[in-house]
Amino acid sequence: MSDVYAARRTRLREYCNAGGSAAALVSRPANVRYLAGAAPRGAVLLLGKTEDLLVCGGPTAGRPGQERPDETLRVQILPPAGGGDPVVAAGDLAAGQGADSLAVEEHHLTVARHRALGSVAPRLRLADLGSAVEQLRVVKDEEEISCLRIGAEIADQALGELLESILVGRTERHLALELERRLVDHGADGPAFPTSVATGPNAGRPGHRPTDRRVEEGDFLSVCLGATYRGYRCEIGRTFVIGTAPADWQIELYDLVFAAQRAGRESLVPGAACRDVDRAARQVLDSAGYTEGLTALTGHGVGLEIDEDPQLSPAAMGKLDACVPVTVEPGVHLPGRGGVRIDDTLVVRPEADGGPELLTITTKELLAL
Amino acid sequence: MSDVYAARRTRLREYCNAGGSAAALVSRPANVRYLAGAAPRGAVLLLGKTEDLLVCGGPTAGRPGQERPDETLRVQILPPAGGGDPVVAAGDLAAGQGADSLAVEEHHLTVARHRALGSVAPRLRLADLGSAVEQLRVVKDEEEISCLRIGAEIADQALGELLESILVGRTERHLALELERRLVDHGADGPAFPTSVATGPNAGRPGHRPTDRRVEEGDFLSVCLGATYRGYRCEIGRTFVIGTAPADWQIELYDLVFAAQRAGRESLVPGAACRDVDRAARQVLDSAGYTEGLTALTGHGVGLEIDEDPQLSPAAMGKLDACVPVTVEPGVHLPGRGGVRIDDTLVVRPEADGGPELLTITTKELLAL
Known part of the structure; x- marks a missing residue:
């Protein structure tokens, strides 16, 4: 080394x-x-x-x-x-x-x-x-990507275990602490950033800090966490529905954000302009009428810090290179009702190598828990 | 407000x-x-x-x-x-x-x-x-001190609960996470700083970051934690012995650090020079031959940050005022063997008001757990 x-x-x-x-x-x-x-x-x-x-x-x-x-x-x-x-x-x-x-x-x-x-x-x-x-620091070597990959596996494990437990009645703060404990259990140096757990009207709010609100039937539950492994920080975000069956508005909103996130992921190719990746995700939400309250970024680089270059935003300059790990994390939050965020960490790879490498592999189907 | x-x-x-x-x-x-x-x-x-x-x-x-x-x-x-x-x-x-x-x-x-x-x-x-x-920010009002007092109560509770559980065989990292969970359970905004749990040869090392070492019979176990409550951060540190009876060297070292810490606490009066408080604690350790490896500070102010003015160090200028909260935290670490730290948060008060107010009230007797 x-x-x-x-x-x-x-x-x-x-x-x-x-x-x-x-x-x-x-x-x-x-x-x-x-x-x-x-x-x-x-x-x-x-x-x-x-x-x-x-x-x-x-x-x-x-x-x-x-x-x-x-x-x-x-x-x-x-x-x-x-x-x-x-x-x-x-x-x-x-x-x-x-x-x-x-x-x-x-x-x-x-x-x-x-x-x-x-x-x-x-x-x-x-x-x-x-x-x-x-x-x-923007372009990573395979050693660095390997650390991110292990961190992502750890975050997937911690999230998977949480989904198997009883959620209704527990507070956002407890769920966040439990996730952080599991990250460390599975070998993380620690959380990559403060774990966000958001329920009901809080769900989908970017950077939400956990409160004492308890999970209720019918809630959206959005979770964003990451592991630090040998200094490298990854990020995963998922949104779930609590209860037997999601409501129609929940399914519609979820499908929309999922489509936006997929559009962002699929545009991750070496040479793509950062603003085009942002636009690919953003225009799906825009064209459905969600122009207000969108975040300034739909993704960003990760590595030794959780928020690195490149920035995926409308004003971003520059293009993506191969071996650049980025998040793709569009979301919609409806004040008073909640919302959806879906967030992955991927590595930009040439098409010949199979296209973008998805590090955070937890399912993005809408799970009703 | x-x-x-x-x-x-x-x-x-x-x-x-x-x-x-x-x-x-x-x-x-x-x-x-x-x-x-x-x-x-x-x-x-x-x-x-x-x-x-x-x-x-x-x-x-x-x-x-x-x-x-x-x-x-x-x-x-x-x-x-x-x-x-x-x-x-x-x-x-x-x-x-x-x-x-x-x-x-x-x-x-x-x-x-x-x-x-x-x-x-x-x-x-x-x-x-x-x-x-x-x-x-150095001199606090009673509202601020009240936040520190509540934070100290929370830290005392978290520590007290940990002491009632089985410790042998658990790792430093797990014990630290458990303490942080308990802080939040009892109403803290979060930990005031990364919780330090140090066992065996790590015990007594200032700012030790928890490792995967497990608690063993005969170990010193030193713990340093604090709660943030409404933004205000306090600190408590204690050292324990694991097993039925401490060894003679452990009792001697503990008594020495306890005497140093008491000397520091007792010198907390309005008008005292910061360097004199430091000297009161430091000279107890110095005169027992522990001159090497002492920390630069034996205490510091606390408040909205965990490390504020005043600094209690040999080179510190300035005097203490009433209503200034400080830590008193001397310690000795013997490389390869471990050591002892004892750390309280106190508020400087005039003698007429009962002298220094101890916020962290967990016992400082040497407990064998």
């Missing part, structure tokens, strides 16, 4: 050198992890002129139960008390290595830390690394 | 005006919540020249299951797609109100957002608000 991290750092170094910076300071935790194999709390990565260093704020690196940094990378641990800010220490080290320019993540670094960095190394010209590391 | 938030904003406005800024932009979520009663994801608070505004990035404000913003405050919701950054929108609004200077939280705002703010309102002079809101 060390080769992987070193190769990623080489790509970033080439990018920086081409931009005129001899050194780069990576502070966003997911970016640090991507390049160093681990991101102890507060740690930053210096891509130095002569040597790369993982600079940590205290004796937290390499603790049991946490990921370990790439062994080829030198780890510098600052003294626990008064050791100062790793960002500032890294700036000092960069200047010490003779770098005259340092690219930093201006979209992550605070104004105060940026200023402190300027003070400790006044001869260092501070440039903007922009989202260079985020862009490197 | 609206009066409370308006009064807090008045105090901040007076501070800003004294510093020469007609307006302030608060972006750190806990600070937004403190001043507005709610902090929808991404929302910022503009303390304007003519009107205060809570600027939100999308239709997320006031959702069921979440806190509601102060009703006297106008809420501005940006359109979901392409509505832009609430920070930038707030800068535009501040300029529109005729402010010539805007104080921002440079320790929270990123360089990129700061620059975007400068571009949208080039005539607005950007100043630094510093940690003015954090400093307002």
Whole structure:
């Protein structure tokens, strides 16, 4: 694995050198992890002129139960008390290595830390690394996809077990906690994001936080969860009906969202414009009259963070590449009545390889539980 | 409650005006919540020249299951797609109100957002608000302390129930999840921070993340958890022995840490220097020869965040005031053997009012479970 991290750092170094910076300071935790194999709390990565260093704020690196940094990378641990800010220490080290320019993540670094960095190394010209590391992260290697695939299996298992239990009378909060416990039981590092369980009028609401409302007969029940496995985060969302038979309006709404989600999934081909994938899903809902209250996105990339590039939205620029994992998650919420969301994680693959690879395989038939 | 938030904003406005800024932009979520009663994801608070505004990035404000913003405050919701950054929108609004200077939280705002703010309102002079809101938050009112007290009761209940169950053979991860479930069962919004359960050689390690190690006879078991109640976060930590009788070294180590923790608690009086409280606890461990591996802090403030000012450390400046809630949490960890941590949340009170108020009341006797 060390080769992987070193190769990623080489790509970033080439990018920086081409931009005129001899050194780069990576502070966003997911970016640090991507390049160093681990991101102890507060740690930053210096891509130095002569040597790369993982600079940590205290004796937290390499603790049991946490990921370990790439062994080829030198780890510098600052003294626990008064050791100062790793960002500032890294700036000092960069200047010490003779770098005259340092690219930093201006979209992550605070104004105060940026200023402190300027003070400790006044001869260092501070440039903007922009989202260079985020862009490197968009296309995944098979090792990364394998972590997502295992995470998706875990989420499918947790969801499947929940469906076998009695649901009526239990609260959204309890169901969400139960799902999170099952994720960990099956080997997840933890949930990929706060599990959402929404019943009745709450169902289908994007990002709903579980309440004390109990599941009732006749409810829509929508669930959105994901597992983190070796740092990689996936997402699955399903909507069910509680009781013996769904009402007509429930079947109609479900079929509509299902059609929208399928249209989105089927448009996932290498080279497709992100906005076209969004439009494929969105226009199914639009043409049925659901223009109000749609979310800004119908999907997004996943990886070391749950919400990464690309964004599948009307204003999105750019095209999809092969080996990019994305969610497809359209939904409709009717205020006061509830709604439907269906959400999968898929990997974009060329048609010759069988088309988009579905990672979250729980059925999307409308189940009456 | 609206009066409370308006009064807090008045105090901040007076501070800003004294510093020469007609307006302030608060972006750190806990600070937004403190001043507005709610902090929808991404929302910022503009303390304007003519009107205060809570600027939100999308239709997320006031959702069921979440806190509601102060009703006297106008809420501005940006359109979901392409509505832009609430920070930038707030800068535009501040300029529109005729402010010539805007104080921002440079320790929270990123360089990129700061620059975007400068571009949208080039005539607005950007100043630094510093940690003015954090400093307002240090001394709590009785309403805030009441939330912390309820949170502490919930944490005590969850811990008490765990102690009545069979522990041997269960993993750290399962015990941590069980505690978090019980916190929510008893009415917590959620855990105040990731619950730490540490057994055997892991016991007593600060910030230990639960592993798959199982509880064994003869282990030390240390647990650190907290509840969030109406946004307020408390903390309790205890260490137990598994089995019929603790070994001599376990009793000695426990008694030592207990003495250190008691010394810290007893030094919590209004007017005490923070570093003296730290020293009171630390010197008990120091004089027994445990100088290596002590944590940088022996305690810290709690409130809307789990780690607030004041810091109880050797280098801390400042004194304690009445009505400041802090943790006192010394510990010793012996590599390969385990260790002891004891952690309470207390409120500093004058001697005339009975001295420090202990919020976390679970026994600190050494229990053999």
